[in-house]
Amino acid sequence: MSTNADTEPTVGIELTPEHPIERIAELAVLAEDEGFDIAFASSHYFNRDPFVALSRMADATDSIRLGPGVVNPYETHPVKLAAQTATIDEFSDGRAVFGIGAGDRSSLANLGIERERPLRRVLETFRVARDLWAGETVSHDGTFAASDASLNLEPASGRIPVYVGAQGPHMLRMSAKHADGVLVNAAHPRDLEWAAGQLEHGLDERSDDRGAFEALAFASVSVAADEAAAREAARPPVAFIVGGAADPVLDRHDIDREAASSVGDALSKGDLTDAFDRVTPAMIDAFCVAGTTAQVADRFDAMLDHVDGIVVGSPLGPELDDAIERASEAIGRARGSRGSRQ
Incomplete structure (x- = not known):
């Protein structure tokens, strides 16, 4: 499916700043x-x-x-x-990535913001960002405007990878055609298999000079001993x-629309x-990787049939430190299982 099919799976984690900043830093160290x-x-x-x-x-x-x-x-x-992303890249000695997506429509509505032309807005955003990171002065007139804009710093890495948060077919295809990676908003192999088919369409139109493309499942995960x-x-x-x-997503998992x-x-x-x-048990099964370390490992193994890696997303588990350690163990088991079959 991707251009990174033979590499070791990438493993990411989502840390949500609903907790104090120092706590988030501690969790990053643990991760x-x-x-x-x-x-x-x-x-x-x-x-x-x-x-x-x-x-x-x-x-x-x-x-x-x-x-x-991701930011919107x-x-x-x-x-x-x-x-802001270039600043993180400079401060981290070249370790930044740029996660960009269209944002949640209901959350934007709370701020009085209408989410207009989301695909074009996301694409134009990271195209302009790439030009700015390359040291160019940019003028742009599209879904947003900029005139003679430039940055007073350059990324330490020289090139910041762009990952597009995506779920729908058009955003998935666009990400495969233009971005460095995608964060597929899904936790079930059935959804990831469907998404892989959409990504293939974009990869067919991807120019060779774009380099490798990485598909990551950005999955809700909850792991615990119980x-x-x-x-x-x-x-x-x-x-x-x-x-x-x-x-269509609800129908894919036979979830009653009225219940949803x-x-x-x-x-x-x-x-x-x-x-x-x-929330019903069927909803948890469809939209979260939830269970013990062994159960989560089995699900990760199945998910990796369709993506290059997994981002362990919120809530992580009932106890965060324990969940990070268990998620890491589950990934290790999934990798080992896949290695034994090769």
């Missing part, structure tokens, strides 16, 4: 010690600033790559996003995933307890 390759700081207007978190993560770590996962080009001007505890911790993120899931709508309605009313209670 680095556990062998994770990339740490993404998620970006939501109601949490702590991801770039502040990334700067502290960079200061606390030595080798793990770091980036926003509506809340912040794309030129400013390019500058399966029931892991699945219970999965309820909040699964509720939000279900609330925004398109009908009831979750979304409760979320829109702000009744989180009711929304979480309405």
